[in-house]
Amino acid sequence: MFRGLRHKKSFLIIRNLIAVELVAYGIFVLLAIPFHWSKIYLNYFGPVAYFIPFNVLELIGLAAFQIVVILFVVTRSLRDDNIGELIKSGEHERLEFKTTMRWDVKRGQVNKELEKGVMKTVAAFMNSQGGQLVIGVDDQRGINGIGHDFDSLIKKSRDGFENHFNNIFGSMIGPEFRRHVRLSFHELGDKEVCLVQVERARRPAYLKTDNGEDFFIRTGNATTSLKVSQAAAYLADWHQR
Incomplete structure (x- = not known):
């Protein structure tokens, strides 16, 4: 039973990670659409923009977003796996x-x-x-x-x-x-x-x-x-x- 659950859990993790990637790249595409983001960035963060171009900032933000969500998905999955192990141990005093x-x-x-x-x-x-x-x-x-x-x-x-x-x-x-x-x-x-x-x-x-x-x-x-x-x-x- 638990082996079957592990297979289902692996499928769910992969599915969730794919969904995260699609969302992340969707945000990237939206930012890439000409919407004067770069001009806003230059106007408000001129000195910083000299050292960190807007396209580099986009990539950093995309990577950070992906890392945070992937960690969330994996951590939640591991937590659920721990419940499976707890159940396998059977009832006892605690x-x-x-x-x-x-x-x-x-x-x-x-x-x-x-x-x-x-x-x-x-x-x-x-x-x-x-x-x-x-x-x-x-x-x-x-x-x-x-x-x-x-x-x-x-x-x-x-x-x-x-x-x-x-x-x-x-x-x-x-x-x-x-x-x-x-x-x-x-x-x-x-x-x-x-x-x-x-x-x-x-x-x-x-x-x-x-x-x-x-x-x-x-x-x-x-x-x-x-x-x-x-x-x-x-x-x-x-x-x-």
Whole structure:
């Protein structure tokens, strides 16, 4: 599966680089059209123009533009490749996968319990040593993507996804903890996944439920709820760390 993704990724990189070249040369052609650019350059930068002719400046600008965009394309591609390697490593104490954020694939509808499961994992990471949650990947490391989540939102985009994440995070955990969490989106072949990176919080994070508040931690590759007595002992040790 991942070998196929790498082939697709190579194709996308080449395609994007070709597009960059076409855009760069298009800009070069536009600048080359007689539009008095050289006269403007001479009028405003006369002394500099004596040492650096306008045509040389054009070439320098074209080269700089190409380098910047190529670096952007390659860096973004490498970042997505790192996500692939992360997924290959499988779930562990600081890594968990969720098939979706809110869309129940089996029922074909939105399921609020799935949102609660995502927030439960995030809270557990904050109460432990931090961790990473990949949304759009199942337990068998299959890439499902977050397309169904997008379709279930009013704003069907990355912004809409992050806005909804922020809303449920604020209501279930609290907006004051949001600075410990960072979202990023990555393309794997024709699918898109969301990486949720969670830092260890400086104070305990509780998950708000209909029955009050619950306290979760990570134990191995699982998220565990602590009873009141267990949480008290855990929190006593927390302040000594």
